[in-house]
Amino acid sequence: NAGVTQTPKFRVLKTGQSMTLLCAQDMNHEYMYWYRQDPGMGLRLIHYSVGEGTTAKGEVPDGYNVSRLKKQNFLLGLESAAPSQTSVYFCASSYVQPPSLNTGELFFGEGSRLTVL
Template sequence: NAGVTQTPKFRVLKTGQSMTLLCAQDMNHEYMYWYRQDPGMGLRLIHYSVGEGTTAKGEVPDGYNVSRLKKQNFLLGLESAAPSQTSVYFCASSYTSPLPLTDTQYFGPGTRLTVL
């Protein structure tokens, strides 16, 4: 079991470039999440998905898009990167039921993104 994996681990972009971060999980979890972590800000939810084909906005969704075409994968896209999107991005997944076990989220190793 690899758990939650993320690719790439590091990336440097120029302002205006686009990229996609890939998250994959092999735990058959229904729920998946994308967070960003910035110094002094803690983890903030960008988007999440409660099942294949569904997505929803989190706390800080602007400038990002997501897709969940397959249950095991959750993609985070930046269409036109900005320096404010320099951050560490974490993907997480969790059980389907019962509550409150769905709150136990398992995290990937993170992607460190720098936008110049």
């Protein structure tokens, strides 16, 4: 059981370049999330998805786009990378707790470390 897998694990970009981070989960979870983690700060939510074909903005969505064409995959795109997007990106997934639809525990990938020069 692989859980949540992120690719790539490391990437260096030049300002203005674009790239896509891929997240795949094999737990049949409805919810998926993209976070960024910066030193001295907690996780900040970029975008999230509550099901296949749906996405929503989180706390810090500017400069990022996402897509969830298949339930198991959640893609995070940077159209024109900026140095401020240097960070560690984490994907997570969770199940839904009926009937309240409260989120249970999150399962995280190992992170993707992005440096923008």
